[in-house]
Amino acid sequence: MSYQTDRSRVSGLGSAKKGTEHWVSQRVSAIALIPLAVLFLYTFIGTLGDGHAAVVAKYAEPIPAIIAVMFILVLFRHLRLGVQVVIEDYISDHTTQLRMLILNMLVWRGVAIVGLFAIAKIAFSA
Amino acid sequence: MADVNRGNRPLSPHLSIYRPQMTSVLSIIHRITGVGMSLSAVLIVWWFLAAATSPEYFEFVDGLLTSWLGLLVMVASLWAFWFHFFNGIRHLRWDAGVGLGLSASARTGWIAVILSVAMTVLCVILAV
Numbered sequence: 001m002s003y004q005t006d007r008s009r010v011s012g013l014g015s016a017k018k019g020t021e022h023w024v025s026q027r028v029s030a031i032a033l034i035p036l037a038v039l040f041l042y043t044f045i046g047t048l049g050d051g052h053a054a055v056v057a058k059y060a061e062p063i064p065a066i067i068a069v070m071f072i073l074v075l076f077r078h079l080r081l082g083v084q085v086v087i088e089d090y091i092s093d094h095t096t097q098l099r100m101l102i103l104n105m106l107v108w109r110g111v112a113i114v115g116l117f118a119i120a121k122i123a124f125s126a
Numbered sequence: 127m128a129d130v131n132r133g134n135r136p137l138s139p140h141l142s143i144y145r146p147q148m149t150s151v152l153s154i155i156h157r158i159t160g161v162g163m164s165l166s167a168v169l170i171v172w173w174f175l176a177a178a179t180s181p182e183y184f185e186f187v188d189g190l191l192t193s194w195l196g197l198l199v200m201v202a203s204l205w206a207f208w209f210h211f212f213n214g215i216r217h218l219r220w221d222a223g224v225g226l227g228l229s230a231s232a233r234t235g236w237i238a239v240i241l242s243v244a245m246t247v248l249c250v251i252l253a254v
Contacts, residue, residue: 027218027221030214030217030218031218034211034215037207037211038211041207041249044170045249045252045253046253048188048191048192048200048253049188049192049253051188052177052181052184052185052188053181055177055184055188056177059174059177068174072171075167076167079160079163079164079167082157082160082161083160083161083164086157086160086161108164111167111168111171112171114171114175115170115171115174115175117175117178118171118174118175118177118178119174119178121178122174122177122178
């Protein structure tokens with residue numbers, strides 16, 4: 001027999017912590033990606049296969065470079081939040097899930113920074 | 127209520143007992159395309175890093191992405207992008223409480239599928 005009330009038994013457990021923040025951030029990044037992804041795709045498809053000089057010249061221009069930077073910033077946030085939900089839903093082992101969630105937090109930020117560095121280098125050196 | 131045994135309750139959903147529906151299939155494809163495109167994103171960052179490194183290294187990475195296998199991955203990613211794009215808008219409409227009915231969900235689902243294929247074909251034509 002437990003003397004805990006239902007309220008105290010569930011208090012602080014489960015999803016009732018930061019779900020809203022995650023949910024809203026996922027949607028806001030999705031909305032931002034509607035124009036950003038299309039604009040980025042336009043610059044990317046136009047230069048894929050055109051050779052090194054054309055690619056460097058393209059992303060040395062301010063507007064394609066700024067679009068690429070904004071796209072990477074928002075994309076990897078959206079991507080990280082999405083993969084986080086997939087890990088939470090499908091990895092049932094608690095330790096494995098925790099390890100993958102930590103990896104998820106680190107890896108995508110790392111990849112995003114590599115992308116930002118590459119575009120900055122192209123934009124500022126050409 | 128505080129002493130209810132929560133250990134032996136049936137879990138839901140039992141995916142295996144449901145006939146796949148168009149809406150549920152699109153839902154899982156939305157996740158698969160999202161996770162799949164995370165690899166496309168890594169490839170594109172690698173491509174940018176190569177462009178920032180040297181012409182020789184760029185030729186290597188660009189050669190991989192424009193090989194027949196690379197182009198297959200790029201076209202698959204392109205379709206994944208357009209599907210996730212249009213189905214994502216469908217999700218945003220649902221989040222706003224619009225189009226949640228059965229027939230509306232089926233209709234917008236097919237619209238997302240058709241538009242994703244059409245935009246993929248259009249982009250491939252523009253890129254060639």
